[in-house]
Amino acid sequence: MAMSITQPRVDYLNHEHTLASWLLTKDHKRIGILYLLVVTAAFFVGGLFATLLRLELATPAGDYVAADTYNKLFTMHGVTMVFFVLIPAVPTILGNFVLPLMLGAKDVAFPKINLLSWYIFTTGFLFTVYAMVSGGVDTGWTFYTPYSSRASNTNVMATGLGVFITGFSSILTGLNFMVTIHRMRAPGLTWFRLPLFVWAIYATSLVQILGTPVIAITVLALAIERFLHFGIFDAALGGDPVLFQHMFWFYSHPAVYIMILPPMGAISEVIATFSRKTIFGYSFVAFSSLAIAIFGFLVWAHHMFVSGISVYSALVFSFLTYAVAIPSAIKVFNWTATLYRGAIWLQAPMMWALAFIGLFLIGGLTGIFTASLGIDVHLHDTYFVVAHFHFIMVGGAIMGYFAGLHYWWPKITGRMYSDIWAKVAAIIVFCGFNLTFGPQFILGYLGMPRRYWAYPPEFQTLNVLSSAGASILAVGYILVGIYLVASLFWGKVAGDNPWHATGLEWTTQSPPLPHNFETQPIVTEDAYEYAVREVKVG
Amino acid sequence: MFPGISLFPERASALAADVDHLYYFITAVAAFFALVVTIFVIFFAAKYRTKDPMAVGARIHGSIPLELAWSIIPFLISIVIFVWSASVFFDLYRPPDQTLEIYATGKRWMWKFQHLGGQNEINELHVPLGRPVKITFTSEDVLHSMFFPAFRVKADAIPGRYSSIWFEANKLGQFHLFCAEYCGTKHSGMVGSVFVMEPAAYQQWLGGNAGGATLTSRGERLFGDLACNTCHVSDGRGRGPSLANKFGSFEELADGGRVTVDEAYVRESILTPQNKVVAGYQPLMPTFQGLLSEENVMALVEYVKSLRASSEARAEAAATRDATPQEHK
Numbered sequence: 001m002a003m004s005i006t007q008p009r010v011d012y013l014n015h016e017h018t019l020a021s022w023l024l025t026k027d028h029k030r031i032g033i034l035y036l037l038v039v040t041a042a043f044f045v046g047g048l049f050a051t052l053l054r055l056e057l058a059t060p061a062g063d064y065v066a067a068d069t070y071n072k073l074f075t076m077h078g079v080t081m082v083f084f085v086l087i088p089a090v091p092t093i094l095g096n097f098v099l100p101l102m103l104g105a106k107d108v109a110f111p112k113i114n115l116l117s118w119y120i121f122t123t124g125f126l127f128t129v130y131a132m133v134s135g136g137v138d139t140g141w142t143f144y145t146p147y148s149s150r151a152s153n154t155n156v157m158a159t160g161l162g163v164f165i166t167g168f169s170s171i172l173t174g175l176n177f178m179v180t181i182h183r184m185r186a187p188g189l190t191w192f193r194l195p196l197f198v199w200a201i202y203a204t205s206l207v208q209i210l211g212t213p214v215i216a217i218t219v220l221a222l223a224i225e226r227f228l229h230f231g232i233f234d235a236a237l238g239g240d241p242v243l244f245q246h247m248f249w250f251y252s253h254p255a256v257y258i259m260i261l262p263p264m265g266a267i268s269e270v271i272a273t274f275s276r277k278t279i280f281g282y283s284f285v286a287f288s289s290l291a292i293a294i295f296g297f298l299v300w301a302h303h304m305f306v307s308g309i310s311v312y313s314a315l316v317f318s319f320l321t322y323a324v325a326i327p328s329a330i331k332v333f334n335w336t337a338t339l340y341r342g343a344i345w346l347q348a349p350m351m352w353a354l355a356f357i358g359l360f361l362i363g364g365l366t367g368i369f370t371a372s373l374g375i376d377v378h379l380h381d382t383y384f385v386v387a388h389f390h391f392i393m394v395g396g397a398i399m400g401y402f403a404g405l406h407y408w409w410p411k412i413t414g415r416m417y418s419d420i421w422a423k424v425a426a427i428i429v430f431c432g433f434n435l436t437f438g439p440q441f442i443l444g445y446l447g448m449p450r451r452y453w454a455y456p457p458e459f460q461t462l463n464v465l466s467s468a469g470a471s472i473l474a475v476g477y478i479l480v481g482i483y484l485v486a487s488l489f490w491g492k493v494a495g496d497n498p499w500h501a502t503g504l505e506w507t508t509q510s511p512p513l514p515h516n517f518e519t520q521p522i523v524t525e526d527a528y529e530y531a532v533r534e535v536k537v538g
Numbered sequence: 539m540f541p542g543i544s545l546f547p548e549r550a551s552a553l554a555a556d557v558d559h560l561y562y563f564i565t566a567v568a569a570f571f572a573l574v575v576t577i578f579v580i581f582f583a584a585k586y587r588t589k590d591p592m593a594v595g596a597r598i599h600g601s602i603p604l605e606l607a608w609s610i611i612p613f614l615i616s617i618v619i620f621v622w623s624a625s626v627f628f629d630l631y632r633p634p635d636q637t638l639e640i641y642a643t644g645k646r647w648m649w650k651f652q653h654l655g656g657q658n659e660i661n662e663l664h665v666p667l668g669r670p671v672k673i674t675f676t677s678e679d680v681l682h683s684m685f686f687p688a689f690r691v692k693a694d695a696i697p698g699r700y701s702s703i704w705f706e707a708n709k710l711g712q713f714h715l716f717c718a719e720y721c722g723t724k725h726s727g728m729v730g731s732v733f734v735m736e737p738a739a740y741q742q743w744l745g746g747n748a749g750g751a752t753l754t755s756r757g758e759r760l761f762g763d764l765a766c767n768t769c770h771v772s773d774g775r776g777r778g779p780s781l782a783n784k785f786g787s788f789e790e791l792a793d794g795g796r797v798t799v800d801e802a803y804v805r806e807s808i809l810t811p812q813n814k815v816v817a818g819y820q821p822l823m824p825t826f827q828g829l830l831s832e833e834n835v836m837a838l839v840e841y842v843k844s845l846r847a848s849s850e851a852r853a854e855a856a857a858t859r860d861a862t863p864q865e866h867k
Binding site: 062067145150152277308323326332333334345357369446454455456500 | 545575583589590597598604608616630631683690696722726729
């Protein structure tokens with residue numbers, strides 16, 4: 001500990017400097033950084049939309065923006081956050097960066113395809129941005145027909161094309177990661193020695209490969225109806241509006257697991273590292289990821305209990321929804337049990353991870369309400385649902401992403417950020433988040449429908465609380481941006497393994513070498529064997 | 539300056555209380571698990587906290603009995619919730635036999651209600667206390683969703699289909715009606731009120747608003763104007779099947795299938811007659827798609843419905859036409 005640590009002489013960041021060396025890179029680490037830039041930009045844009053939404057909702061009357069503007073804002077908030085932040089964030093940024101490192105590999109299986117994925121993703125994002133600035137889109141991120149196919153005269157298809165293009169990036173990334181996990185593991189790194197993050201990425205890739213083509217087909221069908229007037233979804237043309245919802249949710253429900261599984265994997269890493277012990281019930285946590293990925297495909301119609309599906313199919317989908325909740329519950333219980341008799345080192349990433357547990361817990365438990373047939377009739381399309389999925393998507397996925405980002409930041413940049421400020425930010429975000437979305441559960445049960453530009457005055461107090469919470473949340477996120485950027489200039493040099501963690505990514509230098517490892521790592525023990533390591537060291 | 543916060547919406551039907559009880563139960567279960575996990579996380583994090591980065595936790599790999607316990611117990615609890623929820627759902631979904639029928643159409647951006655006595659309302663609905671009311675509705679353009687928070691009921695209005703909801707109000711007053719499915723610019727303006735009235739006051743309201751013909755007689759007139767009666771003659775010898783006493787019965791189809799003659803089938807047969815042709819008849823009927831408004835289709839449906847009544851009942855209905863709607867049942 002006494003010797004001073006310095007930045008390595010050659011690493012993946014400084015070995016080449018030209019713009020071309022970034023834009024034509026095949027290095028998974030640099031591609032991870034490229035994704036970080038685009039996703040961060042998208043998060044900022046989506047967050048800006050959210051700010052304007054909460055500003056409008058501070059008063060019951062529709063006064064701050066026009067109704068059509070409001071409708072575009074919530075649509076573009078949803079599209080940006082879902083397709084360009086939540087789905088890509090953890091797999092493409094953290095997954096790209098650390099997956100090959102965790103496997104002891106030089107890169108992903110198909111480095112050129114990996115770069116292609118980023119170009120496709122960025123093209124899709126730019127297309128969507130174009131659709132937004134050239135007039136916007138007002139269908140809601142769900143694009144329900146026949147509103148989207150017949151009534152809306154906004155940029156529906158330009159946005160749809162953006163989503164369509166981006167989907168291919170998601171499929172290629174999933175394919176790339178899956179092959180990488182199968183083929184590129186270091187000698188001795190058997191399946192059950194894999195870090196749980198790898199299991200989570202594997203399960204996610206499965207969903208990306210199997211699910212994403214369906215949203216592509218759905219967008220295509222929408223385009224055919226909009227341009228060629230073939231009756232697919234429009235009842236006036238002989239189509240069925242409810243069919244669209246089946247197709248849309250057949251992808252978009254599994255997409256929820258694309259969003260939440262990778263952050264869950266990151267949380268497993270952080271909790272094991274800062275508890276200094278192996279994850280309680282490793283194989284249960286690993287297989288619960290696969291169970292979620294597979295059963296996640298069988299619950300789509302729980303979004304449609306009041307959409308005109310039959311009573312009996314509603315029964316089946318409600319039952320299966322309870323079944324798919326169990327693997328998520330298993331994860332939470334195992335993370336909690338991992339803390340038992342650990343050596344809890346409360347560094348910033350752990351603070352974010354504990355905040356994740358708290359918020360994901362609420363998100364998961366409120367899913368029991370929406371899965372309940374008798375209650376969902378009342379709750380469907382109200383603010384309760386808005387609160388529920390924000391607890392999962394923001395409280396869960398984004399908190400998990402931040403936990404992972406704080407955990408691997410020293411590895412990615414070679415620098416430490418301010419631990420104190422990171423903890424303060426975690427607390428601000430946790431409090432701001434609860435204040436933003438907690439009142440929305442009550443609003444929803446009171447009956448306030450979602451996507452309302454104006455609302456009855458009796459809902460104002462709760463909406464004001466929510467808007468106040470949103471401003472606290474914004475401060476928290478901006479703070480994160482500030483101290484992370486500051487760390488690049490003034491941060492302490494991190495060293496190879498600032499958290500004293502197990503895992504191959506911590507055995508190489510920070511930032512890593514262009515080709516990751518000097519010699520091929522060989523794995524001789526299970527993941528998270530802190531106790532064993534202690535014996536060896538001692 | 540700000541209104542106070544209430545935790546529960548007004549409750550104006552017996553089923554709303556059933557929904558609330560289920561809600562309390564799930565809230566209790568969720569709160570229990572949230573507390574248990576939170577307490578354990580905080581307790582462990584405090585108790586096992588260390589400032590020594592080289593400290594190491596105990597070597598515990600897991601416990602099969604614990605894994606089974608925390609898989610099976612939540613699963614059993616969720617089965618209880620599932621069964622309870624399903625039973626509430628069936629109650630919400632299935633109206634009792636004798637209901638007051640009301641038709642409605644959603645269109646951007648209004649709800650239009652049609653009472654059997656011919657009274658029409660927009661974004662307002664008057665119903666009597668203590669009597670089950672069933673609303674059959676569709677949409678003329680995009681998706682909408684009819685939502686009465688005080689009754690805890692909601693269903694999407696889907697173009698091309700009939701949906702229905704029912705409730706029995708047990709509290710007088712004015713309650714919210716919302717459109718819950720996003721439908722464009724004035725989605726949040728597609729709101730209104732349901733007025734629950736004393737039965738006597740309700741009768742008075744009906745009397746005061748009776749303007750034109752009853753729904754049935756409007757349907758009957760359309761049936762003649764559109765020349766439906768040239769083929770659908772009541773002795774069954776026409777080119778189309780007789781419609782007398784058809785509503786609510788089963789019909790054998792030309793393709794070998796079987797349908798229940800309900801609102802949806804009558805509507806489908808008017809708009810897309812070739813879809814389900816009755817066995818023994820030729821597919822001769824022209825489509826009325828685009829020729830009839832949803833309101834007029836509903837009048838025709840209601841007329842076909844009225845034909846199931848016995849001739850005496852019909853005579854009686856005719857005598858009391860323009861009077862109270864419940865006499866028509």
